[in-house]
Amino acid sequence: MKTHKTKTDSSIKEIFRFEKRTKMKRILIGTNISAGFPSPAQDYIEGSLDLNEFLIHHPAATFFVRVDGVSMINAGIHPDDILIVDRALEPSNNKIIIAVLDGELTVKRLKIENNLWSLLPENPQFPAIEITEDMDFHVWGVVTYAIHKMK
Amino acid sequence: MKKKDIFALIDCNNFYVSCERVFQPSLRNKPVGVLSNNDGCIVALSDELKKLNIPRGTPGFKIKHLLKKYDIKLFSSNYALYADMSARVMEILYQFTPDVEIYSIDEAFLSLVGFEHLNLTDYGKKIQKTVKQWTGIPVSVGIGPTKTLAKIANRIAKKHKGYKSVFNILNHPKTDEILASIDVKHIWGVGPRYAKMLHRHRICNALELANAPQNWVKKRMTIVGLKTCKELKGISCLDLEMDISPKKEIVSSRSFGKPVSTLEELQEAASSYCIRAVEKLRSQRSVASGIMVYIATNPFKDEPQYVNFANSRLSTPSAFTPDFLKLVNKDVETLFRSGYKYKKVGVMINDIVSEENAPLDFFEPSYLDDERKTIMDCVDNINKKRGNNKVTFAKVGTKQRWKMKREKLTPQYTTKWNELPLVKD
Numbered sequence: 001m002k003t004h005k006t007k008t009d010s011s012i013k014e015i016f017r018f019e020k021r022t023k024m025k026r027i028l029i030g031t032n033i034s035a036g037f038p039s040p041a042q043d044y045i046e047g048s049l050d051l052n053e054f055l056i057h058h059p060a061a062t063f064f065v066r067v068d069g070v071s072m073i074n075a076g077i078h079p080d081d082i083l084i085v086d087r088a089l090e091p092s093n094n095k096i097i098i099a100v101l102d103g104e105l106t107v108k109r110l111k112i113e114n115n116l117w118s119l120l121p122e123n124p125q126f127p128a129i130e131i132t133e134d135m136d137f138h139v140w141g142v143v144t145y146a147i148h149k150m151k
Numbered sequence: 152m153k154k155k156d157i158f159a160l161i162d163c164n165n166f167y168v169s170c171e172r173v174f175q176p177s178l179r180n181k182p183v184g185v186l187s188n189n190d191g192c193i194v195a196l197s198d199e200l201k202k203l204n205i206p207r208g209t210p211g212f213k214i215k216h217l218l219k220k221y222d223i224k225l226f227s228s229n230y231a232l233y234a235d236m237s238a239r240v241m242e243i244l245y246q247f248t249p250d251v252e253i254y255s256i257d258e259a260f261l262s263l264v265g266f267e268h269l270n271l272t273d274y275g276k277k278i279q280k281t282v283k284q285w286t287g288i289p290v291s292v293g294i295g296p297t298k299t300l301a302k303i304a305n306r307i308a309k310k311h312k313g314y315k316s317v318f319n320i321l322n323h324p325k326t327d328e329i330l331a332s333i334d335v336k337h338i339w340g341v342g343p344r345y346a347k348m349l350h351r352h353r354i355c356n357a358l359e360l361a362n363a364p365q366n367w368v369k370k371r372m373t374i375v376g377l378k379t380c381k382e383l384k385g386i387s388c389l390d391l392e393m394d395i396s397p398k399k400e401i402v403s404s405r406s407f408g409k410p411v412s413t414l415e416e417l418q419e420a421a422s423s424y425c426i427r428a429v430e431k432l433r434s435q436r437s438v439a440s441g442i443m444v445y446i447a448t449n450p451f452k453d454e455p456q457y458v459n460f461a462n463s464r465l466s467t468p469s470a471f472t473p474d475f476l477k478l479v480n481k482d483v484e485t486l487f488r489s490g491y492k493y494k495k496v497g498v499m500i501n502d503i504v505s506e507e508n509a510p511l512d513f514f515e516p517s518y519l520d521d522e523r524k525t526i527m528d529c530v531d532n533i534n535k536k537r538g539n540n541k542v543t544f545a546k547v548g549t550k551q552r553w554k555m556k557r558e559k560l561t562p563q564y565t566t567k568w569n570e571l572p573l574v575k576d
Contacts, residue, residue: 060242061285063565069576082571087285098574103177107574126576140176140287 055145061088063141065098065105072096072107075122081148083107085141098140101129105140156387157263157294157321158301159275161244161282163237164289164309164316166257167195170236171226173287174564174572182223186211188406189556190227227557235565239286247278252391260298262391275317294319298389299382302339303329303357330358330383340379345372357383401439403428404497408556410449414487417446417496418480419548425479425498426544429472430534432500433527438468438509438518441502442475444482449494457491467512468504471523472530475500476546 056062067081091097093112098105108119117131131137167185172178182200184193192208211225237256244251250262275292282290293305300320308318336346338357354360361383369377378388403424411417432439445460461482465474530542562570
C-alpha cells in the first residue's frame, strides 16, 4: 500500500503541515439574485475578526496551559484560566513566564536584577524564589495572554 | 552542469521521548521509553535508556523487573501529540528555506541552495536553536552536497557531542577520513542484505563504497546502489521530493489489542476506522468514491495465516459516512473466513477529489447539495466541541474489545482543551 513514506512507525500514515484551525466565515457576496436593489453595505464587507490572528503571532511556538493554583492571582491569573504561551519570545525582566522548576511547570513573574534571576509570585502568601545555579531551572515560555471565564 | 546542491538533514533526537519530555520536564535525564501500538515493543529510547543496553524493539514486559531499579519510565505512544509537535517543527523549518521535504515524522531534508553566502554551520546552529526554543524538541543538523552525505553528516552531529548537534561535511578537509569511519550498514539506502554482501566483498566503509567500481556496484546493487555510490562522492543524484498535492488516499488502520475472530467484532473495528477515515476526508474538504478494506492475521505468530482485501466503489463521490459504512461492512463479510485469529483490519479511501472539483451526476443527487452533507457537518461540529466520537454510529459496538491497548498514555497536551498541561504554584 502506498502512503506517505514514514520510517519510524507503520501506524503513522500521514504527516500534515501545521494546520490553521481557524475557519474563515464564508461571506456570500451577491448570493441573493432576486430582483431588487443590492445591499448598500455590500461594498463595505471586510471579512470577520479572527481571534487567532489577534492572540497568536507564532503558531508553531504557541502552547496553551491551564492554571492550577493561586500564586499569581493578583496578576489576574486565576485557577482554571488558560494561558497562551509563546515560546518564540525571549524571557526578559518583568515578563510573566512559565518556568520549569524541579521538574514541574510553574507560572511566575521573572525578575532580573544585576544578573540575579528570581521568580516572583503575585500573592503575598507565597515566597519569592531566587534562582541559584544548583537549581533545576529553565524558562519554558513567555505568557502573552490569560483566558479567564467570567463568573 | 547542474547547479551545486546543498542539503541539510534535520533529525529530531529521540523524537517521541523528546515530545513527552517537553510536557513532563521531570523526565529529563531519566531513562524513558515509548512503546509501539498495543504497548508492545520499545520503539523510542532516551539516551539514558540506551545506556542501559536495552535495544530498540525490546518488548516492554521483558524489562518489567528493571523499571523500579533504574527508575525507567515507559509510555504508550501518544500519536496525537507526536503528530502535532512534528507539524510545529516542520513549520519552523520553512522559515529557513522554502524547499523542505518532510521525510518522516521526525526528519526533513532542506535545500540550502541560495544560502551559500552564509556560514552554513552557523545557519544550521540557528535552525537547531530555533526549533529547540520554539518547541522544546532537540534536533541534529547534518549538511552536505548530497542527501546521502547530509545523512552521514547528521550521524556525526549526533554521535560526536563536540559538534553540538550540527555538522557540515561540505568541503570538509577530512571528508575521506570521515567516510572511512562509517560502516556501510549505516549508509542511507544500504539495507542490511546489501551491507552483508558488501562486507563479504571487503567493502566495509563508506569510502570503500564510494571508490568501488561503478559497473560492479550497478550490477550488484542496481541503479539505486549506483546512485548511493555517486552521492557518497559528492555527486547529487537525489532531489528533494516535495509533493504537496492533496492526499490521494486516506488510510486508517490499527492492530488489535487482542486478536479478533468473530465477524461482528471485525465489522465493528472496520466501521470505526472507516468513520475516522471519512471524517479526515471531510476535514480536507474532499469527497471520494472508492474504498478498500483489508484484513490480516498476525504473521509473527505460528498460526494459520490469512490476508485479503476488497475494493468497492460508490456510484457518485461522497463524504457521507453511512455510504462508506455500507460498503465496508459488506466487504468485511465477503472477506471474512472463520477459524482465523485476526490481528489487523484497515480501510483506505481512494479516488479522492476536492469538493470544488467533484463531478456532478445528472441522475443522482450530489452529496454536496443534499441533507447528507448537512447531517455530517452537524456531527463534525458536535464532535469538535464535545470531544472525539461523542456522536458516532451504532455499528462500532459498545464493548470494543479489539481496541488498541494504551495503558500508559500521556495526555494530548496540544490537541485537547481538557488535557492541557497544568502549571502549578
